[in-house]
Amino acid sequence: MKLAAWLLKLGFFLLVLWFALKNTTPVPVRFSADIAWEHVPLIVVMLACVALGALLGALSLSLPIYKMRREMAHLKRVSPPPSTESSPERMASAARQSGAVAELSTGERN
Numbered sequence: 001m002k003l004a005a006w007l008l009k010l011g012f013f014l015l016v017l018w019f020a021l022k023n024t025t026p027v028p029v030r031f032s033a034d035i036a037w038e039h040v041p042l043i044v045v046m047l048a049c050v051a052l053g054a055l056l057g058a059l060s061l062s063l064p065i066y067k068m069r070r071e072m073a074h075l076k077r078v079s080p081p082p083s084t085e086s087s088p089e090r091m092a093s094a095a096r097q098s099g100a101v102a103e104l105s106t107g108e109r110n
Contacts (some may be wrong), residue, residue: 023043023046024042024043025041026039026040026041027039027041028040
């Protein structure tokens with residue numbers, strides 16, 4: 001399984017490398033009438049745009065993630081202590097409550 005993961009990573013790396021080598025044509029980058037760069041490789045412009053987009057995406061998600069973490073910490077503080085039932089007993093109880101399994105009778109079987 002690890003070999004397949006490494007082969008997939010190698011294939012992706014080679015694809016990106018091939019793409020980068022095919023897009024080295026110099027292009028002008030103009031921010032305004034006065035600010036311009038004349039000979040910037042196209043792949044540099046594309047990678048800068050991807051990096052900027054990833055940064056802006058991470059920044060836009062940081063506030064909701066922070067709020068969720070605060071809410072989780074608050075819920076952990078106010079939640080009741082865990083029951084003394086063991087995990088299998090809790091799972092069986094939840095299965096019975098949901099109707100997934102029927103109650104077993106305590107009497108003898110015929």
